[in-house]
Amino acid sequence: MGNALRLLYGQCCGEPPTTTTAHGGAGDQPLGHHGVSSSSVGVSALAQHLYHFEITSQVPEGLSKHVSSSKKAQSNWYKKLSKAWRESKPPPKTPEEASRLVIRILHTRQIADIQGLLSFYGLPLPHSLVELTGGDAPSVVDGLKxxxxxxxxxxxxxxxxxxxxxxxxxxxxxxxxxxxxxxxxxxxxxxxxxxxxxxxxxxxxxxxxxxxxxxxxxxxxxxxxxxxxxxxxxxxxxxxxxxxxxxxxxxxxxxxxxxxxxxxxxxxxxxxxxxxxxxxxxxxxxxxxxxxxxxxxxxxxxxxxxxxxxxxxxxxxKRIGLWASSNPEMPWEWRKNRRENR
The missing domain is CATH 2.40.50.90 (OB fold (Dihydrolipoamide Acetyltransferase, E2P))
Incomplete structure (x- = not known):
């Protein structure tokens, strides 16, 4: 089972390291913000951790700082995610694809836990997960007609x-x-x-x-x-x-x-x-x-x-919606370019 995910990891992100990176062992790459390796993107970090989970049944140590569920629940997530990742043809290659897989598999979990998991890997949060909440509207200013x-x-x-x-x-x-x-x-x-x-x-x-x-x-x-x-x-x-x-x-x-x-x-x-x-x-x-x-x-x-x-x-x-793109085009610039036939 681990070999299958190792193969998928290699197809997506290059060959995984021979030593573990989730728990700070010898030979590890230094971990950056939210536990994601400073030399890799969130997709490769997630694939690496899923591969590590299939070998050790251990989830990343830093994850508990971002989610409220127990370690037992986290293990259940990673078990389901690793199975889904292995069965994906092809496996996720972009942050958006990885986010969609996480949400599809964990859709019955608390929204806060899904947000925390995506944040841990620096993956974008789809707009559909933003809850409808009231309050906090700007106060009415002068000029109301x-x-x-x-x-x-x-x-x-x-x-x-x-x-x-x-x-x-x-x-x-x-x-x-x-x-x-x-x-x-x-x-x-x-x-x-x-x-x-x-x-x-x-x-x-x-x-x-x-x-x-x-x-x-x-x-x-x-x-x-x-x-x-x-x-x-x-x-x-x-x-x-x-x-x-x-x-x-x-x-x-x-x-x-x-x-x-x-x-x-x-x-x-x-x-x-x-x-x-x-x-x-x-x-x-x-x-x-x-x-x-x-x-x-x-x-x-x-x-x-x-x-x-x-x-x-x-x-x-949080890289939600259009901010999942690295450089989204501003609509007023888009309209200007169309007017000027550029």
Whole structure:
């Protein structure tokens, strides 16, 4: 069994040393941060420790500083991981592949233990393991213009990882006095046309409603006239859809707000007519979650809030999401290069 893992180790990372490295024996390589050999990457260190475990049934000494489970539980992890590593064809070669294997095998364990194990080897933490937590949102600063309380969000209205279209009912206190009389009349006439099965007239009236920036939503078997708002999340810049991690960023924003009613604090309107604001979903500050999951940059050109910088740094340090890449491209540079055809 040890020979099989030794062969896989050699295919992935070169021939393992003939002396052990996990416990500081003679001839060992010096261990660096989190127990990973200073002359190797986390993938080779993990493979080396799994090989060592198959020979000695011992786990690395330093691991207990990063996980809360007992040595017996740790041994069970390494037994399962070594078996999965041997059966992988080919074995993991990149940090991302090694992380995926660890998570696949240990998915029933405590998230903190998985995080600790990955951290021990300097392996990236996938954004899916970052928990949804509330609190710690920035305090509201000067410049707040108004607050939106939206109807449930349609996932198809999420444009990318930092933008979405939302609707606010015209029965809302702020909106009710702002509806143009002709739009109110168009909504009434449309209902009458539909009742008379005059769908051509109804469609024409619906186009008039939409052209004015409104929509008719069907919620709980009820039609609701609502104002449309295009929202740009304030203070973050997610990868564009065509960029690496662009799809993951969009999918994560969909997962957070799909079908939810949101509270959005509006501070500005950008050059594209989008309202720039802070988004809250069930008390969760959405920008915080996108940053901590490593699916957005802190957009420092437009936002200097230290909390956002802290959340981005947290993801960077753990190599979560896009920070698993050694040199991820900044979305504003990507857009500039596209504009200049570079």
């Amino acid at each position: 108004f607050v939106l309380h939206t109807l449930p969000v349609d996932p198809r209205a999420v444009a990318d990882g930092d933008g979405a279209t939302v609707y606010v009912s015209t029965s809302d206190t702020r909106e009710s006095s702002r509806v143009p009389p002709e739009i109110q009349m168009a909504a009434v006439e449309r209902n009458e046309a539909r009742a008379q099965r005059n769908f051509t007239k109804a469609d024409k009236l619906l186009k008039q409603i939409k052209d004015a920036g409104y929509g008719v939503l069907h919620i709980n078997n009820e039609e609701i006239l609502a104002r449309k708002y295009r929202i740009r999340l304030r203070g973050i810049d997610a990868p564009e859809n065509a960029m690496p991690y662009g799809k993951e960023a969009k999918d994560e924003l969909v997962r957070i707000i799909d079908g939810k009613c949101l509270k959005i604090l509006i501070f500005d309107e950008d050059q594209y007519g989008r309202f720039v604001g802070d988004m809250y979903c069930n008390g969760i500050f959405v920008q915080k979650l996108m940053l901590k999951k490593g699916l957005a940059w802190h957009y420092t050109a437009y936002d200097k809030r230290p909390e956002l910088a802290k959340w981005e740094k947290s993801a960077r340090d």
